[in-house]
Amino acid sequence: MGINFRKETFRDDFSFRNSPEQIRRFPFPFHEDSYMYAVNIEPHTPGPKNTVFEHLIDVDEHYISEMEDRALVLAEDPLRCQSLPHMTLAGWDLLELLMTQKAESYPEHFSLTRDGDNWHWINRPLGIDDRFTFGDVSTLPYGPMAYITRQSQGDFCVLDQRDGNLWMDAGIVTTQADWSLDFDIGMNFFEWHAPVPLAHDMGIFNRALKFLTNIQQGQPARRFNWTMTINPRLDTSPENYHKWGVDRTTVTPENVGQKVHLRVELQTFWRLPRSNALVFPIRCYLIKMDELVTSPKWARRFHRVLRDLPNELAEYKGLTRYRQTVVEWLSQYDDGAPTSSGFGPD
């Protein structure tokens, strides 16, 4: 049985919503009733059916519409996709990873046939049927990273590893939580994380870097991050902040349920075989407050997390203007009962 792809938008009329099945598989990121930074990295292994971990590269009902939104962003601002000259090989590695994962996990939607370097790729949801020579950039309509990530949900950072550090030397970033690839490209791990409050002094980045530089091929890892977004807008870039920033002032007690979204990033980390680069897909999942509270446990827990979040984190995540309104709205779903441990909806 294939995926029932939705036709929807992430801008203008914002017709995005989750089906009941998609709500149940939402990757709720809080395993307890409070949140603070941690090096919350774990092995990225296949998980139970009907979760976002069922396959290592998740394709869901928003796939086609997210790819249409990405194409619109890139047409408007090509600087969202950049690759420094030494990163082309890593781009081919990434193309191989995504094509093989998709074709194995979703054979009804994707197929890859390889005869030496002669590859044949079929992407049925997007109507793509291309033959190309692996390693020969002239046989694809875009560079290898751009080509395959225009067909893959989530942002992708491709990190070169040298001098005991990781360098943000290539990427495609159209669904970001307020950071600029164009500004950060070429930076090392500490530099591009420099604006993050508190975590440096907690030693988070030193430990994370140590872990990431030791990731082995075939042993990917994952972690969650989260923020909130007003309206189901994927492109919350700093580039367009002067256009969408005003959304943050539009939250009222009446519209919280539809307008306010929890935005969860599932970040995974993969060693690439030829280039020894790391690829870091940042997959974004959105859920409306009305959808979230269909799980009583999630409603109680998210109320407590948001209410007790340290002010510095709320400020950094850009929640300050509407946090109180959302906390009050969520409080009607929190009877004070204890929540069970773990991520699931009960």
Add this chain to the structure above:
Amino acid sequence: MTAKTILSRPVYGTLSPQPGRNHLFVADAEGAAAILDMAKATPEGFFADAHIMFVPDDTGTNYVEAVKSLQPARFYQGPTIAAALPRLRQTLATAHMGLRIYLAGSEGLIGQAMQAAMEAGFDPSSIQTEHRGSLARRVQCVHCKGITENVTTQPVTCSHCGLLLLVRDHYSRRLAAFQGVCINAEDPTESPQAEEIFR
């Protein structure tokens, strides 16, 4: 001295003579004083094969004769950093192995010369830097990508698109610029008073 801020921002040191024969100095304004201070501790003949590029900016003729008296093999005086950059790039592109680079003066000068050196393949950690004088910043507008030079106020109006920008401490060596982000995006009626804080 610049206060310690965040990890993307370069840390500057104090110029010190490096082993080797070929030395390239690039300085603006008060940066000349850093070269002169370093020269007090250099061995005999240190400047015999040196190349000094100097943009006096608002220091006028204050330092020019003193720098010339170091008797470098080549001395260049430029009217602005922008005017000096093509010459710098050509110098770096044709440099011999073992060239030692010293940058002194404003953050804008150090940043742009560092950018040119990185593009020519020099390792930034091998380059001597010393900050002197103005704290004025080069700022890239994250929205229109235009760079506004010599920013001394917080916030500042982008000289390209006109948005009112918060000047962040987040710094890109590749762009040799700090990041500017619209300060009143969430409420365009807010218009914070500009204060002169990067002098």
